Amino acid sequence: MTVHPLVVALVVRSTEPGRFGTAATAWFARQVERRDDFKLDLIDLAVTPPDSLADRIAAADSAVIVSPEYNHSYPGELKIAIDSVRRPWYAKPVAFIVYGGRSGGLRAAEQLRLVFAELHAVPIRETLSFHQVPSCFTNEGEPVEPGTTNAATTLLDRLAWWARALRDARATTPYPV
Structure with missing residues (x-):
């Protein structure tokens, strides 16, 4: 039996050089x-045309959102992008990589969980959170905190489980809207 790879959409608001989100992404x-x-x-x-975003999320089996914490939440342009897609999020697992603020971005993840639950997506428990931005990465682009790579592996293992289960479920029984 051939197992097709799971498509994971890694969504970030900008990959400009020098931005912390770029290093984490x-x-x-x-x-x-x-x-x-x-x-x-x-x-x-920052460079994806809005009309192609929905198609790319529809083609994905899962998503990982990279976001800074902004005013105890996440940036407005990310909210606009998420809301513009709507249906393609249904019955898809979503994970978060967050950073910034005193909480290391965890308040952004809390808010994102609420939004994605409303969009019938499945936010997974595991979240990668980065404190002490930008010094939490070496000049070579590796995390300073021990265990970060293991945490990413756990996040991806759980994301893969949910993505496979939900992909199979969507293929046999369309999600009710």
């Missing part, structure tokens, strides 16, 4: 690319 993309069970689709919201 590049590192996590490397973690995904080392695996046989995922195929990466990097979606940079």
Whole structure:
């Protein structure tokens, strides 16, 4: 039996050089690319045309959102992008990589969980949170905190389980809208 790789949409609002989100996104993309069970689709919201975003999310089996904490939540342009897609999020697992603020971005993840639950997506429990931005990554783009790579592996293992289960469920029984 052939097992098709799971498409994971890695969604970030900008991959401009010098931005912290760029370092976190590049590192996590490397973690995904080392695996046989995922195929990466990097979606940079700063350059992705809005009309193609829905198609790319529809084609994905799962998503990982990279976001800073902004005013105890996440940036407005990310909210606009998420809301513009709507139906393609249904019955898809979503994970979060967050950073910034005193909470290391965890308040952004809390808010994102609420939004994605309302969109009938399945936010998974595991979240990668980065404190002490930007010093939490080395000059070589690796996390300073011990165990971060193991945490990413756990996140991807759980994301793969949900993505496979939900992909199979969507194929046999369309999600009721």
